[in-house]
Amino acid sequence: MTQNHNTIILAAGSSSHFLSDGSQISKLDFKICGQPLIEKIISTYQSGNTYLAAPDENVKLKINQNQIKCVLIENTKGALLSALIAIRDCDLDLPIFITPGDALVVEEQYKEFCSQSLRSNSEISLIVFDSQNPKFSYIRMRDEKLVEVCEKKVISSKATAGIFYFKSAHLFIECAEWAIMNNVQTKGLFFLAPALNYAVVKGLNPTLFQINEKDYYRYSTHDEAVASEERFRSENK
16 A cells, blocks of 8 residues: 555544443443554554544544544534545545444455555445445445445445545545535435445446455444444454
8 A cells, every 4th residue: 555545534423322321431432352442443444644533632632643633523414524524634636545433344354445446447446245234325236337325225235334435535525515416315414325326427336345244343333332342352362
């Protein structure tokens, strides 16, 4: 991964898990094998010029890594808008990776995804896995051509991991602006994946990087975080 590029880590959403007893725990501080989630996220996704979109400047103190720029973003109407704000200081001509702040894939597979994306001629690439769970976003291809991308609707077997590559930040902005202008929302929020429908309009076909669902760990809710931590601990002994 020698080519210069940007990485945006989106950790600007809801920052707390609500427990059954009414108490709260910071999502970013949730422990994975004793390590705070945000540190594990950063160590996995940090690559090139890395920007962390976070709701609290104190996060910068926790990560203690000077090579990462913390971009303060309070709650927005979805990850797509947070990403648009976070890239304001990026070189828009460079390739860009956009990653979640509450989900992980196996680090070796992520590094391979980055390397393949930067070496390829693909305008867009993303990590997918096979699933039928409606809590994910899905991408549908036909004869290796992109047909449709939906959020929270199973339209194929290919679920997205929320990890995307764009050959330039300019292309991501085009996708995002198209989604906003066409009001492509799900439950009042602008998600990242449906913005790829702009690629259908442009005739672009993304490259899919396939992983196994067992190599995807999600921490959006406390129940998901606990289940992912148990599985991560079991599979990484």
